[in-house]
Amino acid sequence: MIAAIDIDALLELVWAAPLAVLVVTVAWALVIRGTTGALEARRDRRAIPAARSAFVALAGAVLFAMALAFGLLIMLSKS
Amino acid sequence: MESDIILVIVVVTALAFDFTNGFHDTANSVATSISTRALAPKTAVGLAAILNFAGAFISLKVAATIAGGIVDAQIVTPTVIFAGLIGAIFWNLLTWYFGLPSSSSHALIGGVVGAAFAAAGAGAIKGAGLLEKVIVPALVAPVVAFLAAGMAILIAYRMVGGLHPGPVNRGYRLGQIASLSLLSLSHGTNDAQKTMGIITLALIANGSLAGASPDPPLWVIVSAASAIALGTYSGGWRIIRTMGSRIIKMDPAQGFAAQTGGAAVLLTAAHLGFPLSTTHSITGAVLGAGAAKRLSAVRWGLAGNIFLAWVLTLPCAAAVGALTFGVTNVFGDGALGPLLVSGALLALMGVVFGKRLQRGPALTTAGSA
Numbered sequence: 001m002i003a004a005i006d007i008d009a010l011l012e013l014v015w016a017a018p019l020a021v022l023v024v025t026v027a028w029a030l031v032i033r034g035t036t037g038a039l040e041a042r043r044d045r046r047a048i049p050a051a052r053s054a055f056v057a058l059a060g061a062v063l064f065a066m067a068l069a070f071g072l073l074i075m076l077s078k079s
Numbered sequence: 080m081e082s083d084i085i086l087v088i089v090v091v092t093a094l095a096f097d098f099t100n101g102f103h104d105t106a107n108s109v110a111t112s113i114s115t116r117a118l119a120p121k122t123a124v125g126l127a128a129i130l131n132f133a134g135a136f137i138s139l140k141v142a143a144t145i146a147g148g149i150v151d152a153q154i155v156t157p158t159v160i161f162a163g164l165i166g167a168i169f170w171n172l173l174t175w176y177f178g179l180p181s182s183s184s185h186a187l188i189g190g191v192v193g194a195a196f197a198a199a200g201a202g203a204i205k206g207a208g209l210l211e212k213v214i215v216p217a218l219v220a221p222v223v224a225f226l227a228a229g230m231a232i233l234i235a236y237r238m239v240g241g242l243h244p245g246p247v248n249r250g251y252r253l254g255q256i257a258s259l260s261l262l263s264l265s266h267g268t269n270d271a272q273k274t275m276g277i278i279t280l281a282l283i284a285n286g287s288l289a290g291a292s293p294d295p296p297l298w299v300i301v302s303a304a305s306a307i308a309l310g311t312y313s314g315g316w317r318i319i320r321t322m323g324s325r326i327i328k329m330d331p332a333q334g335f336a337a338q339t340g341g342a343a344v345l346l347t348a349a350h351l352g353f354p355l356s357t358t359h360s361i362t363g364a365v366l367g368a369g370a371a372k373r374l375s376a377v378r379w380g381l382a383g384n385i386f387l388a389w390v391l392t393l394p395c396a397a398a399v400g401a402l403t404f405g406v407t408n409v410f411g412d413g414a415l416g417p418l419l420v421s422g423a424l425l426a427l428m429g430v431v432f433g434k435r436l437q438r439g440p441a442l443t444t445a446g447s448a
Contacts, residue, residue: 025230032251033238
């Protein structure tokens with residue numbers, strides 16, 4: 001009866017799911033951190049830190065969008 | 080003529096199950112967003128309903144058999160399906176009444192298993208399939224989601240902990256809208272398929288649809304999508320309250336961690352061909368997001384009640400499925416049995432809902448969320 005369980009898929013899930021969560025969480029935290037930092041730096045008229053924070057936010061947003069797109073692809077690939 | 084009446088009853092019952100499925104599972108995608116005020120309650124259920132409807136059209140890979148690999152396909156007749164659906168509807172309504180999240184898929188499998196047992200005995204049940212498709216996923220989903228969401232909230236607090244709470248909360252509320260959308264779309268994709276599969280199977284059994292595994296007709300797709308969307312829009316507010324605020328009092332970062340944790344686990348599992356219960360994953364993630372912040376923040380007594388409901392889902396739905404099959408069989412193979420059982424169930428539901436409404440709208444509307 002135990003043979004019915006796909007142990008490989010199960011083990012892969014145990015490391016792949018937390019990895020996916022890690023990517024999404026870090027990506028969104030970068031967006032928040034970058035946006036907040038950019039707004040504060042811009043308010044203080046510090047151009048370079050503002051640009052650096054904006055880049056961090058943009059990188060996080062791209063990563064987050066890629067994760068969402070991958071989620072959509074998984075749904076579409078079932079058809 | 081007789082078989083056409085049974086077909087109509089099975090189709091209507093399947094759509095009723097689909098409605099309770101949407102109604103019961105609304106909490107999975109909207110509860111945390113409502114709780115953290117990322118979205119207003121009506122906006123959240125409206126968005127979830129639209130995306131559940133859209134999700135039903137994304138994938139049309141319909142299961143050819145109900146509880147495939149779990150019961151012997153040869154004994155699955157329209158009456159067995161009908162009895163299984165009644166078992167699942169009963170369990171969905173009972174758990175909704177007590178505000179407990181539980182898996183609609185497991186309830187449906189339980190109902191069909193019970194009806195198959197009553198129809199053909201223990202030989203019709205495949206223990207290995209039950210272990211692979213119900214028991215192992217039920218153990219794995221909440222544990223992996225718990226750990227993933229716990230890890231997510233710790234990382235989130237570490238990365239944004241030193242910032243002003245205002246922008247951070249606004250940011251996580253915005254992120255929750257994205258994760259709610261992904262979860263709702265995924266739910267529509269997965270769960271509307273079950274109803275399409277049931278109706279398609281009933282049509283094949285009745286000779287109304289030819290072929291071994293034909294695509295469902297358009298009216299089946301549209302009606303299944305509409306039923307789950309309407310159910311979602313109706314909102315199972317009692318379960319939403321449990322998931323959103325009774326298990327833990329969550330902040331926007333915890334809501335985001337719970338939603339993304341649950342969604343990531345579900346989609347990773349789907350990618351690996353290892354389907355898990357949405358309810359089990361999201362509940363595990365909510366517990367993880369709460370426990371990682373502070374163990375005492377979780378109401379473990381309520382969590383225990385939820386776990387008990389999960390353990391009881393299969394046997395209770397099976398018992399009702401078996402009982403329904405037995406009662407239906409007393410009236411022979413015709414349509415009289417299903418008609419009488421449907422009538423009795425409708426009357427029972429009318430009484431239960433009537434009594435709840437008499438106690439005040441707060442128990443059944445967005446006000447209680």
